[in-house]
Amino acid sequence: MWEYTDKVQQHFMNPQNVGELEKPSGTGDVGSLSCGDALKLTIEVDDNGIITDAKFKTFGCASAIASSSVLTEIIKGMSIEEASKLTNEDIAEALGGLPKEKMHCSVMGREALEAAIADFKGVILPMAEGEVVCECFGVTDLEIIRAIKESDLRSVEEITNFTKAGGGCGKCEDRLREILQQTVEGIAAEKTKPHKDQRMTTLQKIKKIEQVLEREIKPTLKKDGGDIELVDVDGDFVTVSLRGACSGCQSSRTTLKEYVEKKLREQVVDTLIVEEEK
Amino acid sequence: MNCGSEKVIYMDNNATTRVAPEVVDAMMPFLTDCYGNPSSMHTFGGMVGRAIEQARAQVAELLGADPEEIVFTSCGTESDSTAILSALQTYPENRHVMTTRVEHPAVKNLCESLTQLTGHKHRTTRLMVDEDGLLDMESYKQALSDDTAIISIMWANNETGVIFPVEEMAAMASERGILFHTDAVQAVGKIPINMRKNTIDFLSLSGHKLHAPKGVGVLYVRKGTPFVPFLNGGHQERGRRGGTENVASIIGLGRACELAAQSLQDENTRVKALRDKLEKELLATIPKSMLNGHPEKRLPNTSNISFEFVEGEAILLHMNQYNICASSGSACTSGSLEPSHVMRAMGVPFTAAHGSIRFSLSIYNTEEEVDLVLDKMPAIIANLRELSPFWEETE
Numbered sequence: 001m002w003e004y005t006d007k008v009q010q011h012f013m014n015p016q017n018v019g020e021l022e023k024p025s026g027t028g029d030v031g032s033l034s035c036g037d038a039l040k041l042t043i044e045v046d047d048n049g050i051i052t053d054a055k056f057k058t059f060g061c062a063s064a065i066a067s068s069s070v071l072t073e074i075i076k077g078m079s080i081e082e083a084s085k086l087t088n089e090d091i092a093e094a095l096g097g098l099p100k101e102k103m104h105c106s107v108m109g110r111e112a113l114e115a116a117i118a119d120f121k122g123v124i125l126p127m128a129e130g131e132v133v134c135e136c137f138g139v140t141d142l143e144i145i146r147a148i149k150e151s152d153l154r155s156v157e158e159i160t161n162f163t164k165a166g167g168g169c170g171k172c173e174d175r176l177r178e179i180l181q182q183t184v185e186g187i188a189a190e191k192t193k194p195h196k197d198q199r200m201t202t203l204q205k206i207k208k209i210e211q212v213l214e215r216e217i218k219p220t221l222k223k224d225g226g227d228i229e230l231v232d233v234d235g236d237f238v239t240v241s242l243r244g245a246c247s248g249c250q251s252s253r254t255t256l257k258e259y260v261e262k263k264l265r266e267q268v269v270d271t272l273i274v275e276e277e278k
Numbered sequence: 279m280n281c282g283s284e285k286v287i288y289m290d291n292n293a294t295t296r297v298a299p300e301v302v303d304a305m306m307p308f309l310t311d312c313y314g315n316p317s318s319m320h321t322f323g324g325m326v327g328r329a330i331e332q333a334r335a336q337v338a339e340l341l342g343a344d345p346e347e348i349v350f351t352s353c354g355t356e357s358d359s360t361a362i363l364s365a366l367q368t369y370p371e372n373r374h375v376m377t378t379r380v381e382h383p384a385v386k387n388l389c390e391s392l393t394q395l396t397g398h399k400h401r402t403t404r405l406m407v408d409e410d411g412l413l414d415m416e417s418y419k420q421a422l423s424d425d426t427a428i429i430s431i432m433w434a435n436n437e438t439g440v441i442f443p444v445e446e447m448a449a450m451a452s453e454r455g456i457l458f459h460t461d462a463v464q465a466v467g468k469i470p471i472n473m474r475k476n477t478i479d480f481l482s483l484s485g486h487k488l489h490a491p492k493g494v495g496v497l498y499v500r501k502g503t504p505f506v507p508f509l510n511g512g513h514q515e516r517g518r519r520g521g522t523e524n525v526a527s528i529i530g531l532g533r534a535c536e537l538a539a540q541s542l543q544d545e546n547t548r549v550k551a552l553r554d555k556l557e558k559e560l561l562a563t564i565p566k567s568m569l570n571g572h573p574e575k576r577l578p579n580t581s582n583i584s585f586e587f588v589e590g591e592a593i594l595l596h597m598n599q600y601n602i603c604a605s606s607g608s609a610c611t612s613g614s615l616e617p618s619h620v621m622r623a624m625g626v627p628f629t630a631a632h633g634s635i636r637f638s639l640s641i642y643n644t645e646e647e648v649d650l651v652l653d654k655m656p657a658i659i660a661n662l663r664e665l666s667p668f669w670e671e672t673e
Binding site: 013015029030034036038039040057059061062065104160167168226 | 567587589596616617628664666668
């Protein structure tokens with residue numbers, strides 16, 4: 001039994017914008033019967049480049065149907081430019097999250113949208129031009145690299161959850177590991193370059209901080225019986241509260257400045273100041 | 279905890295079954311007053327030991343076996359592992375293993391990891407099935423080899439209910455002196471079994487598939503069959519399975535076997551009739567639906583139907599709204615990304631494999647329940663097909 005959010009269940013039981021536009025400005029057709037899920041998205045774009053209508057037809061499980069339904073709601077009223085920036089994470093988030101094994105459903109939504117936009121613009125998507133790595137599901141290296149970068153994937157299992165690659169016969173696992181390693185190394189190399197452009201929105205900043213806390217800082221503190229929660233972010237000031245063995249610990253100030261602040265400065269913005277909640 | 283069991287229409291009995299109220303009654307004393315250790319010297323424990331022997335006799339009776347051929351285990355998977363690994367240790371020089379492509383993961387995954395477990399490289403023959411899910415006896419015969427250590431073939435398939443001619447196959451194996459194991463987890467209690475009339479060496483069964491609780495199983499070991507224990511420890515089960523007995527569950531399983539013998543006829547008449555009605559009418563009222571598995575050579579309780587162009591998990595979740603419980607062979611329900619290995623082995627087309635639903639009934643199902651399912655299913659499938667991009671193309 002999958003743990004679906006109420007939002008997923010709502011969109012699954014009462015999907016919005018089902019069907020196919022008669023004269024679509026763009027059509028995105030992704031997935032196939034053999035893959036177990038497929039989505040046909042049709043969009044209508046007006047002269048100002050605004051998506052005025054969107055309809056979908058989906059073959060797939062509850063999260064595939066819910067992802068498609070919520071996608072049509074999100075993009076209606078968006079400009080083509082805005083819609084091009086939509087990520088699979090945005091789709092998953094609009095649903096209150098998806099089980100990690102089901103993230104590929106949100107990726108399918110994003111792919112269909114991209115395909116529809118490309119169709120509208122009359123261009124060919126570069127993704128299809130990559131080298132097919134996973135033969136079972138027809139996933140190319142470009143798609144995999146993109147997913148690794150966009151969703152910050154760190155294991156072959158995560159790649160499978162997001163792109164389905166490696167979820168069939170499993171023959172491509174070694175190649176996936178190789179792509180993962182190369183991509184991650186590439187990202188690391190980029191990070192060491194000084195960031196000129198650090199104009200993140202507050203929301204992006206919070207998200208990024210939370211991610212670093214979850215992935216790196218929390219696991220390290222937990223090893224010593226401690227924990228940390230994000231309380232507030234105001235400009236460059238990050239307020240956290242230390243829990244468990246960390247709270248009241250003599251060296252908590254050191255932990256905060258030397259470890260937490262350092263990590264966050266390295267990975268988010270190098271002007272951050274971390275303070276403990278009073 | 280209220281799990282809503284009173285409203286549930288439970289048609290997922292190949293997954294697990296309701297514990298029979300009579301079984302619960304039989305178990306209660308052993309969860310309360312009669313807590314002695316069956317191995318103890320005192321009468322208080324000894325009485326429990328005698329109750330276990332009675333349960334052993336009840337299981338033996340259902341299988342047409344002798345009580346000493348019954349070894350209690352913790353589950354069907356343990357029984358399967360015990361039988362197969364015992365045979366491999368008995369014949370370490372024999373490096374051939376034969377099984378099928380449609381086994382339960384308990385056998386399938388074990389056979390795929392034999393090298394890690396034994397340190398030897400084994401040749402494994404995985405017999406194909408045809409589109410009806412049946413095995414080809416010719417290929418079976420040809421695969422028998424002088425260095426075959428063990429053959430493990432299920433009695434009945436859990437997904438389709440298709441029954442394999444294991445007695446006939448075991449006879450051929452025994453002529454060549456090859457050990458034969460059958461995973462009969464789905465067959466026991468649903469079809470008559472008489473171990474005195476066949477030459478099967480090992481048979482696995484699981485308590486929770488026949489109205490006993492979870493956490494207890496049996497391995498039948500034919501008298502005279504060489505045997506190496508899987509769990510080494512105390513002298514329990516005559517040294518064939520170490521570990522203090524799961525007393526209450528063993529007592530429950532004994533009672534469940536007794537009940538199963540009594541309801542075997544009901545299972546093959548009334549339950550079968552309910553299954554047939556459900557199946558016939560679903561296939562008649564829902565276009566583009568098809569039966570998976572041979573229509574006759576099948577358990578009386580199981581029906582596996584594919585609804586083309588829709589996906590199984592979505593169907594199950596809609597059924598769930600009406601408290602109807604069933605299973606699917608679709609990719610999304612398996613936690614993997616591909617449809618069930620059974621559907622693939624049978625060559626069920628992708629249009630249908632993803633939309634396969636297994637209904638498995640029990641003696642507790644009623645005609646009213648079947649009618650309700652028949653009432654709800656057509657709309658569920660029609661609604662999902664409305665969403666499917668592949669549906670109109672076929673209309």
